[in-house]
Amino acid sequence: MTESFKMDAPVTDRRLDDMVQGLVGAPLDRPEGPLKVTGQATYANEWQVEGMVHGVMVRAPGNSGHVVLTNRDVVAAMPGVLSVIQDDRLLRNPAQGTANEAPIQGPHHAAYMGQLIAVVVAESFEQARHAAQCLQVTLENAEVVAVDPDTAALEPQEGQALDQGDLDAAMRDAAYAVDVTYTTPSHSSAAMEPHASIASWEGEDLTLRGSYQMLKYNRNELADSLGIHPDRVRVLSPYVGGGFGSKLGLSPEAVAAAIAAREVGRPVSVALQRQQVFEATMRRSETRQRIRLAADAEGRLTGLGHDARISNLPGETFAEPVLQASHFLYSGQNRRMSMDLARLHRLCAGSVRAPGEAVGVTVLESAMDELAYKIGMDPVELRRRNIPDKDPESGKAFSSRRFREALDSGAEAFGWADRPGVKERREGEWLIGYGMASAARVNVLMESQARVSLTPQGKAVVQTDMTDIGTGTYAILGQIAGEMLGLPREDVEVVLGDTDLPPSSGSGGSWGASSSGTSVYLACQAIRRQLAERLQVSEPDLTLKDGSATFDNRTRSLVEILQGDEIVKLGHVQPGDTSQAVRQATFGAYFAEVAVHAASGETRVRRMHGSFAAGRILNAKTARSQCLGGMIFGIGMALEEELAFDPRDGHVANHNLAEYHIPVNADVPQMTVELLEERDDWANPMQAKGIGELGICGAAAAIVNAIHNATGVRVRDYPATLDKVIAGM
Ligand code: MOS
Numbered sequence: 001m002t003e004s005f006k007m008d009a010p011v012t013d014r015r016l017d018d019m020v021q022g023l024v025g026a027p028l029d030r031p032e033g034p035l036k037v038t039g040q041a042t043y044a045n046e047w048q049v050e051g052m053v054h055g056v057m058v059r060a061p062g063n064s065g066h067v068v069l070t071n072r073d074v075v076a077a078m079p080g081v082l083s084v085i086q087d088d089r090l091l092r093n094p095a096q097g098t099a100n101e102a103p104i105q106g107p108h109h110a111a112y113m114g115q116l117i118a119v120v121v122a123e124s125f126e127q128a129r130h131a132a133q134c135l136q137v138t139l140e141n142a143e144v145v146a147v148d149p150d151t152a153a154l155e156p157q158e159g160q161a162l163d164q165g166d167l168d169a170a171m172r173d174a175a176y177a178v179d180v181t182y183t184t185p186s187h188s189s190a191a192m193e194p195h196a197s198i199a200s201w202e203g204e205d206l207t208l209r210g211s212y213q214m215l216k217y218n219r220n221e222l223a224d225s226l227g228i229h230p231d232r233v234r235v236l237s238p239y240v241g242g243g244f245g246s247k248l249g250l251s252p253e254a255v256a257a258a259i260a261a262r263e264v265g266r267p268v269s270v271a272l273q274r275q276q277v278f279e280a281t282m283r284r285s286e287t288r289q290r291i292r293l294a295a296d297a298e299g300r301l302t303g304l305g306h307d308a309r310i311s312n313l314p315g316e317t318f319a320e321p322v323l324q325a326s327h328f329l330y331s332g333q334n335r336r337m338s339m340d341l342a343r344l345h346r347l348c349a350g351s352v353r354a355p356g357e358a359v360g361v362t363v364l365e366s367a368m369d370e371l372a373y374k375i376g377m378d379p380v381e382l383r384r385r386n387i388p389d390k391d392p393e394s395g396k397a398f399s400s401r402r403f404r405e406a407l408d409s410g411a412e413a414f415g416w417a418d419r420p421g422v423k424e425r426r427e428g429e430w431l432i433g434y435g436m437a438s439a440a441r442v443n444v445l446m447e448s449q450a451r452v453s454l455t456p457q458g459k460a461v462v463q464t465d466m467t468d469i470g471t472g473t474y475a476i477l478g479q480i481a482g483e484m485l486g487l488p489r490e491d492v493e494v495v496l497g498d499t500d501l502p503p504s505s506g507s508g509g510s511w512g513a514s515s516s517g518t519s520v521y522l523a524c525q526a527i528r529r530q531l532a533e534r535l536q537v538s539e540p541d542l543t544l545k546d547g548s549a550t551f552d553n554r555t556r557s558l559v560e561i562l563q564g565d566e567i568v569k570l571g572h573v574q575p576g577d578t579s580q581a582v583r584q585a586t587f588g589a590y591f592a593e594v595a596v597h598a599a600s601g602e603t604r605v606r607r608m609h610g611s612f613a614a615g616r617i618l619n620a621k622t623a624r625s626q627c628l629g630g631m632i633f634g635i636g637m638a639l640e641e642e643l644a645f646d647p648r649d650g651h652v653a654n655h656n657l658a659e660y661h662i663p664v665n666a667d668v669p670q671m672t673v674e675l676l677e678e679r680d681d682w683a684n685p686m687q688a689k690g691i692g693e694l695g696i697c698g699a700a701a702a703i704v705n706a707i708h709n710a711t712g713v714r715v716r717d718y719p720a721t722l723d724k725v726i727a728g729m
């Protein structure tokens with residue numbers, strides 16, 4: 001019944017290459033696309049649950065102190081108001097998808113300004129919103145707390161420290177050396193769909209409908225917050241309007257809805273307002289990163305240093321892993337790395353699209369560009385020269401790595417050979433520059449399960465609690481099942497987003513498609529074996545295509561073979577020794593052309609290209625879209641995105657989409673993506689690696705490096721807004 005598989009050794013038979021249905025890798029459309037664009041897909045806050053009432057959350061007006069709801073009784077008596085709830089369980093921060101880890105800051109104690117500390121429940125949304133606005137919140141015994149990483153207490157992260165060889169000596173003896181410090185600001189996930197949850201109880205059983213990334217964890221988190229058994233909780237999340245990390249863990253409205261629904265005895269819907277999403281879900285930590293690079297006369301790195309400072313709330317365990325790719329991307333025998341965590345009272349820091357590499361590789365690639373110009377070497381050639389044979393710290397082999405090919409092919413596709421010198425090309429009032437950067441992101445396999453049923457009608461149903469956060473899960477899982485079982489795509493139904501289904505990896509860390517896809521692959525493999533058994537042939541000799549099986553020069557339809565039976569198998573993949581035995585990562589290269597206005601310093605990205613290698617590509621269209629999205633994030637990170645904190649109290653000053661600038665259509669030029677053919681036998685039996693976040697891991701550096709090429713200005717404080725560019729011109 002269950003096909004269990006632990007990834008302890010490379011899988012070299014590459015069975016997907018033998019299949020003939022022609023689905024895996026094809027640029028197929030999303031089957032749920034028409035539902036989404038015609039408004040028929042039910043998003044979190046759109047469920048209509050019988051008897052539902054509404055909750056609106058209330059924020060802390062300061063960053064410390066004991067929370068007192070001064071006029072609670074007055075508000076509780078307002079028209080339509082059912083309850084005013086203050087509960088310390090609301091104070092738990094988003095939990096990164098792991099229960100028991102997030103501290104409760106209470107009792108009744110605010111930790112940052114904007115924290116959601118109460119919920120007002122009323123018959124109608126308007127009544128709840130009005131009452132919530134009338135609720136007066138005071139903070140007693142408030143203290144002065146740190147809100148600025150420059151003055152906050154630092155906690156060295158010992159586990160992140162590395163000291164290999166002698167970096168100081170390497171820097172001293174280097175023919176060329178760079179020692180630069182960059183900063184990157186906090187980012188918001190800024191998903192289009194605000195966080196929203198609807199909770200309803202039936203006796204002791206709780207159903208939560210909403211917008212989340214990793215349901216099996218979310219279920220455990222909610223149970224943990226409420227102090228009930230996870231078996232009592234069902235979570236439904238069939239459509240998710242973007243997450244980018246902010247929905248990995250439950251946000252406060254989910255717990256609030258569950259507590260409120262219990263208290264008022266009716267289903268309760270709680271949606272965060274846009275400002276609340278910015279203030280109280282999750283931020284990427286701001287970073288300060290010092291990079292040291294030592295190179296010999298030929299541009300070969302002899303030393304590499306990366307020292308980072310990031311931040312989070314007191315007690316929170318998440319630390320933006322900015323050093324992650326610096327450990328393996330480039331050679332250099334003398335290496336030193338360190339990370340300090342500043343404890344401060346801004347909203348909780350957590351995973352925001354490619355945690356670690358998004359800002360870590362970006363800064364490393366900015367520094368590499370500085371080194372290339374110092375040496376007077378082609379930036380592509382500098383990277384080529386420093387691709388290590390083995391992991392430069394552990395000595396492990398790379399599982400697969402078409403990094404050099406991505407650099408070369410990307411340069412060719414972009415026309416890199418035609419690049420101008422610094423301040424050399426001008427078109428009227430615009431200074432033209434080219435820049436490039438490498439891309440790198442770790443690859444991860446997570447435990448995942450899926451059930452696949454082959455029905456007597458010869459159609460397949462895939463079921464798992466996996467989510468599709470806009471990434472293409474519905475499309476991809478259907479392609480894998482259709483390929484393995486020889487069925488046209490429309491004969492495969494994919495059902496997701498329900499914790500009553502087998503628990504999956506969830507969507508996060510770029511592992512969703514390869515982990516949940518492998519569980520589908522395994523279930524189908526077991527179905528193939530059972531079909532082969534019925535036909536008394538060996539499974540590899542069975543060719544399945546368009547609903548028929550061909551074997552021994554005979555062809556029979558699946559319906560005929562099944563004779564009214566249904567075959568149901570559960571696929572279950574677990575990570576194993578291959579996660580540790582080799583270095584698994586994805587690689588690529590970005591190239592950008594910018595025009596910088598000579599008088600204003602305004603930067604326009606004119607075109608951008610990315611070449612990427614991430615193992616087997618499961619759907620060329622959705623993979624390309626992920627890369628495009630990542631590169632658009634790169635434009636935002638390079639030129640616009642910055643969560644601004646008031647230096648007095650740490651509150652988010654630009655808590656809306658009008659003032660938190662992300663690229664709009666007019667900011668996004670012609671972009672091209674190339675996906676290189678690759679198979680990674682160490683990753684999983686499909687030889688596919690994660691591609692979701694690769695497109696953002698360094699993209700911004702290509703743009704900021706191009707600004708330097710155009711203007712001669714190095715902006716070391718991201719984003720490179722026009723005031724910073726013009727200051728250098
Ligand atoms: Mo991703 S930031 O791990 O959803």
